[in-house]
Amino acid sequence: MNPADMIAATLLFWVLAVLALGLPPRYGIIAYILLVQFDLTGVAFYSDSSFGWENAIKTVLIPTILLIRIRPLDLLPSGFTATRNIWVFFVGYAGLSIAWSPYLLSGMKMMGYFYSYSVMFLIFVHAWRREWITRKSLSLIVLLSLLFAVTQTYALGNGYGDPLWDNRFTTFSDAQSFAPFLIAMIILLLLCVKRTLSGWLVAGAALIGFLLTGSRSYLVGFGWVALIVGLVLAKRFRNRLSFWLIVKTAASGGLVLALLAVFIVNSMPHSRLNELLDVVTSQNDSLEDVQTFAWRLTIWAKTAQEIANRDVRGLLVGSGTSSAATVAMETGYFQESNVDPNRCIHDEFLRSLYEWGAIGLLGFVSFLFVLIHLSFKLARLTKSPQAWAAVAISGPLLIGLFIENIMADGSSPGGIGYCLVFASMVAQLRPVLAPAKAPIPAMIPSTGRVGLSASET
Secondary structure, eight states: OOHHHHHHHHHHHHHHHHHHHHSOHHHHHHHHHHHTTBOTTOTTOOTTTOOOHHHHIIIIIHHHHHHHHTOSOOOOOGGGHHHHHHHHHHHHHHHHGGGGOSOHHHHHHHHHHHHHHHHHHHHHHHHHHTTOSOHHHHHHHHHHHHHHHHIIIIISOOTTSOTTTTOOOOSBSOHHHHHHHHHHHHHIIIIISOOOHHHHHHHHHHHHHHHHHTOHHHHHHHHHHHHHHHHHHHHTTSSSOOHHHHHHHHHHHHHHHHHHHHHHHHHOTTOTHHHHHHHHHOSSOOGGGSTTHHHHHHHHHHHHHHHHTOOHHHHHHOSOTTTHHHHHHHTTSOOTTTOOTTSSSSOHHHHHHHHHHHHHHHHHHHHHHHHHHHHHHHHHHHOOHHHHHHHHHHHHHHHHHHHSOGGGGTTSHHHHHHHHHHHHHHHTBOOOOOTTSOOOOSEETTTTEEOOOTTTO
C-alpha cells in the first residue's frame, strides 16, 4: 500500500467521521455515506489475525450515535413485519452459532456487519421520510465519491484497485463494493428523486465510474437494472404495462448494452470486462478462462464436498459463523496468514449452508424471498417508483450474493447502497402508529407515501 494512499485515507476518514458526528443528523448521514468509502484496514487486512479500531468506529460506533441522535424513530410499517422478524431470527442464529465456530474474533466482526446493516437501514428509512435525502444530496455524494476515486486511482498509486493486476477504478475501498454502490446511486437518481438534467448528468458520470471499476458480475446485473429503469421511464407515457412495452424496452436495453460493449472494447481494451465479453462472443472461451472465476469454482466444489460429508447435526446447524475459512484454506488458495473468514467463499448461499446449516440457509433465503416479493408486490399494487427501484437493485443483489461477499459489506459502499434503495421503498409505507397518535391517511400527498396494511402486503 502506497504511504500517500494511507495518509490521504486516514486524514479524510477522520474529517468525515467528525462531520458525521458533529453536523446536524440530516448532514451527518451524508457525511457517513461518504465515510464508508474509506477502509483504513487496507486491501491486505485479514480479519482473524488483527482488529481494526477504525473499522469498528465506522461499523458500530458512528451508526449507533447517529441512531441515538435522530430519535424518536417512527415504528416500521406493519407490511414490513415479516421481513423484520425473519432478519432478526437469521442474525440472532448467526450470533448464536459463534459458540461453535473456530474463528471467534471473525464471528464477532460478522455480527458487527449485521448490526451496521440493521442500524443504517433504520436511519435511512427515517432520512427518506424526513426528506433529508434529496436529488442534491445524492448528486453531492456521487460527485465526491467519484472525486475520491479519481484521486485514489490516478493520483495516489491506486493501492486499493490492484495496480499490479487489474488497476481498477475505486475509492479508498474495494472496487467490487464500489461498483454496486454506483449502481444504487444511478437507480436512486433516475427513479426515486425528481429527474433533472443535472441529475441525468450525474447518473451518467456514475455509469462511467461503474464501467471503470471493471466489475464483470455487476455488469451482468446492470442489464436487469437497465430493463427495469427503462420500463419505469417508458411507462410514464403509458397508462399500463403491456407485453409490447416490455419487448420494446428490452430491445432498447439490449441496444444500450451492445453500445456499452463496443465502448468498452474500443475505449478500455485492457479492462477486465473484456474477459467477460470474450466469453460471450468467442466459442473457444469459457467462464473458467475468466480471471478469479476458476479459483471460485475450486472453493465452491470443495465446500460442497465438505457439506456432503457431514452428519445430520452438521447439515442442520453448520460449523459456526466465519468457519468457512477452514474449507478455503484446504483449497490452497488461502493460508492462515492471509485468509479473511468473512470474505472467502464468494457465495453467500453456500456460505450460509456451510456455516449455519439448513436452519441458517432457510432463514437467509426466507428473508430474501419476503423482501424481494414485497418489492414486486408494492411495484404492482402502488406503482411506487421506490418499489421499482428495489426491484431494479434486486438483480445485482442476487448476482452479488451468488459470487461475492455481500454479508460483510455492512459498512462498505455496496452494502450502504443496497440499504439506501430498500429503505427508500419502506419509507413510503405508512408507519405503525402509537395508540395516542391520530390516524394518518392512506396517502400522504406531500411525500407520496403509500399506506398499506399487513394484509395488503
